[in-house]
Amino acid sequence: MTRSDHPRPPRPPSRRRLLQAAGVVGAAGLGSAALAGCGSATGSSAVELTFWSWAPGIEDVVALWNQQNPDVQVLVSRQDAGDAAVTKLLTAVRAGNGAPDLVQAEYQTITSLVAADAIADIAADLAPETPEHFSEGIWSAIGVGDGAVYAVPQDTGPLQLYYREDIFDDLGLAAPTTWDEYAEAARVVHEADPEMYLGTFSSTDPGLFVGLAQQAGAxxxxxxxxxxxxxxxxxxxxxxxxYWGGLVEEGVISVDPMYTPQWNAALNAGTQIGWVSAAWAPGVLEGNAGSTAGRWKMARIPQWDAGENATGNWGGSSTAVVAGGEHQAAAVRFAEWMNTSAEGVLALVQHGGIFPADQPHAEEALAEPPSFFSEQPDFYELSTENAEGVRPFTFGTNVNVAYSIFNDAFAQATQTGTAAAFGDAVTAVHDGTVADLENQGYLLA
Known part of the structure; x- marks a missing residue:
């Protein structure tokens, strides 16, 4: 189903060259001939598409599509998430065979995949109303200027605040609405019990830090x-x-890395009583701190300026169409159904437990709060309102390098334990990211 009546406007040819290093193309330059094996016809008229994904329950979502669309059948091939998925896709692209028709792609990988000519610009095949399903911040993550669109958003992770309501009540605290209030609450919590902290700064989680910087306007x-x-x-x-370095310097938050046995134990013991995290956090809390169910509450993330509704994003992924496939229009049709139709979004929520990026159908799909927050019926109402405030953010081609430098620089900063050291870590991430782009031959402003 090609929507030729809604063609994309012509774009200058320099955009893809911008994404590719001058003289250092790597996997880029692989055109449609390299991927001619994508997609195949099965039977007399049906199109068969392969979809690489790691989302929970994705097979059940796809089964619903296949029942209703005998002309386009989608086969799921389950993959590992993260860097492993990107590496495998780029290997298939370079080899010129074995690449899928569609791939689940995390937002921070989009630009790198575009630079490698691994995913297609699907703007010409999108329904004109598709961008209206998503917040400006999320939509900005799947395009690289000039009207190009490289994926359809699937799920998202708007940042919000989780806290132990029972302990807040005991201490006479209300959910902080600004970061100044958060800092004061952290002081009260730690003063009440020197072993108790409102939060932690985890030097092993650059994605969370990026989301916090995004909220601040970065x-x-x-x-x-x-x-x-x-x-x-x-x-x-x-x-x-x-800000976070100052709280570390005061000693009122911890520096325990998240997802460690020590951090999990602190959640269960009530010595870690807050977590700035994303909309997907309830599942983590249920798995790691199940004994505390019913004692937590979620609030919107504190603001830098009172009265604002700005947040960042941590995690989430999209559905991209691999470049060079023979059935791009059919692949886009499936991606739109899964991520923007009432049926598709509901199936993703029911079978995969995701927080959908789609806004029109989120309220209906998220009618019931997560089980860990069963006593907060407005959980998803607050989350969807919060998601509207996700600010735009552009990822570059060397996110993995920036994140690696972050881990090293902020590990050192947390050991030093001063606000100045945290500022120095930012400089180190910046300088290292710039140096890497220059070494690859990219042109910098």
């Missing part, structure tokens, strides 16, 4: 004319780093 990468621009060491990110 976009670490940008495009200026025909060049990349890096703006990590700028006011929004420094504000976030020095």
């Amino acid at each position: 976009s670490w990468w940008g495009i200026e004319g025909d060049r990349w621009k890096v703006e990590i060491d700028a006011e929004p990110t420094r504000r976030v780093a020095e």
Whole structure:
């Protein structure tokens, strides 16, 4: 189903060259001939598409589509998430065979996949109303300027605050609405019990830090004319780093990495009584702190300026169409159904437990709160309102490098334990990211 009556506007040819390093193309330059094996016809008229995904319950979602669409059958091939998925896809692209028709792609990987000519610009095949299903912040994550669109958003992770309501009540605290109030609450909590903390700064989770910087108005990468621009060491990110570094310096939050046995034990013991996390956090809390069910509450993330509704995103993924496939229009049709139709979104929520990026159908699909927050009936109402405030953010082609530098720089900063050290870590991430782009041959503004 090609929507030729809604063609994309012509774009200057320099965009993809911008995404590719000057003289260092790597996997880029693999055109449609390299991927001619994508998609195949089965029977006399049916199209068969292969979909690489790691989402829970995705087979059940796809089965619903296949029952209703005998002309386009989708076969799920379950893959590992994260860097492993990207590496496997790029290997298949370089080899010129074995690549799927569709792939689940995390938002921070989109630009890298575009630079490698691994995923297609699907703007010409999208229904004109599709962008209206998503917040501006989420939609910005799947395009790289000039009207190009490289995926359909699937799920998202707007940041919000989780806290032990029972302990807050005992201490006479209300959910903080600003970061100043959060800092004061952290002081009260720790003063009440020196072993108790409202939160932690985890130097092993750059994705959370990026979401916090995004809320403050940062976009670490940008495009200026025909060049990349890096703006990590700028006011929004420094504000976030020095804020958390100041709390570490005061000793009122911990520096235990998240997802460790020590952190899990603190959640269960009531010595870690808050968590700035994403909309998908209830499942983590239920799995790691099940004994505390019924004692937690969720609130919107604290704001830098009272009365705002701004947040960042941590996690989430999209459905991208692999470049060079013979059935791009059919692949887009499936991606849109899964991520923007009432049936598809409901199936993703019911079978995969995701927090959908789609806004029109989120309220109906999320009618019941997660079981861990069964006593907070407005859980998803607050989450969907919060998601509307996700700010735009552009990822560059070397996210993995920036995140690796982050881990090293902020590990050192947490050991030093000062706000100044956290500021120095931001500079280190910025300088290392710029140096890596220059070494690859990218043009910088």
